[in-house]
Amino acid sequence: AIFDNASDGIMIVDRQGFIVAFNRAMEVISGWKAGEAIGLSCREVCPMHDEQGLSFCDVVSPIKQPIDPNQPGPYVESGITTKDGRQRDVGVSYSFLASPEGERYGVAIMRDISKTKELERVKSQFISTVSHELRTPLASVKASIGLLLTSMPETTPEPLMRLLQNIDRSGRRLESLVSDLLDLTRLQSGRVMLRPRHLDLREVANAAAATIRPLAEEKSQRLELQLPADPCSA
Numbered sequence: 442a443i444f445d446n447a448s449d450g451i452m453i454v455d456r457q458g459f460i461v462a463f464n465r466a467m468e469v470i471s472g473w474k475a476g477e478a479i480g481l482s483c484r485e486v487c488p489m490h491d492e493q494g495l496s497f498c499d500v501v502s503p504i505k506q507p508i509d510p511n512q513p514g515p516y517v518e519s520g521i522t523t524k525d526g527r528q529r530d531v532g533v534s535y536s537f538l539a540s541p542e543g544e545r546y547g548v549a550i551m552r553d554i555s556k557t558k559e560l561e562r563v564k565s566q567f568i569s570t571v572s573h574e575l576r577t578p579l580a581s582v583k584a585s586i587g588l589l590l591t592s593m594p595e596t597t598p599e600p601l602m603r604l605l606q607n608i609d610r611s612g613r614r615l616e617s618l619v620s621d622l623l624d625l626t627r628l629q630s631g632r633v634m635l636r637p638r639h640l641d642l643r644e645v646a647n648a649a650a651a652t653i654r655p656l657a658e659e660k661s662q663r664l665e666l667q668l669p670a671d672p673c674s675a
Contacts, residue, residue: 453538454483458498460545461486470553471533472524489519489533493527530558565626572622578616579619583612607655608647614668 444451450467454460459482463475471478478486483498518532532554538546560642586609593602650666657664 450549450553450637452478452483452487452549452551453548454498454547458483458543460486467551470523470525470529470551471521483549486524487521487551489521489531518558521551530555556591568622571625572619572626575619576616579612583616586612604655607652610651611644614648614652639674643668 444462445464447464447466451462451464451469452460452467453462459480460478463473463478465475467478468474473486487498489498516532516534518530521529521531522528530553532552534550536548536550538548540546585603590602590605590609593605646666646668650664654664
């Protein structure tokens with residue numbers, strides 16, 4: 442009763458990859474009836490592949506790749522083609538069973554995550570669109586501030602120059618945040634390769650202090666930094 446009425450799809454396959462059990466939730470996800478699926482190959486009923494194009498039924502299943510029983514079973518997200526040709530996004534957890542006679546069975550617990558994946562795609566598209574839209578006014582702001590800074594006479598009061606420099610610094614910071622948002626969407630889609638580099642934390646501290654120093658001065662507060670003489674890399 443627990444097997445048949447579980448909310449997640451459950452499929453059990455034997456060592457040869459043939460289905461020996463198939464619950465009702467699995468029928469809904471795959472489009473196959475249990476009477477049709479039992480006895481068929483896992484590859485025929487659940488044509489799923491990982492990012493390298495390898496069939497889950499052939500490679501990822503614990504029957505083919507033994508796992509440590511003391512560790513959580515592997516979890517994979519992929520697409521599956523139902524019997525009537527529709528595409529679903531599913532998350533699959535794998536484990537195994539061993540009969541008293543020593544026969545090994547693979548257990549796949551499958552959940553339909555199509556709605557979750559669609560929401561993730563919509564969110565990524567929204568972030569990407571907003572980020573691109575913000576870049577145009579930011580470029581205009583940066584160009585305007587840059588022109589002001591280069592055209593200001595030498596007699597410009599220091600507080601005014603400091604204010605313009607702070608606006609310029611904040612604009613560059615905002616542009617960096619927009620770029621980070623775009624990189625986030627690329628990371629989620631696997632289109633970004635990270636290249637770590639050394640960063641002097643003194644530069645970060647000075648930039649942060651310069652940004653908030655005008656706020657401190659408005660309240661008659663003094664901000665001082667005590668930084669090491671040598672570079673402080675991270």
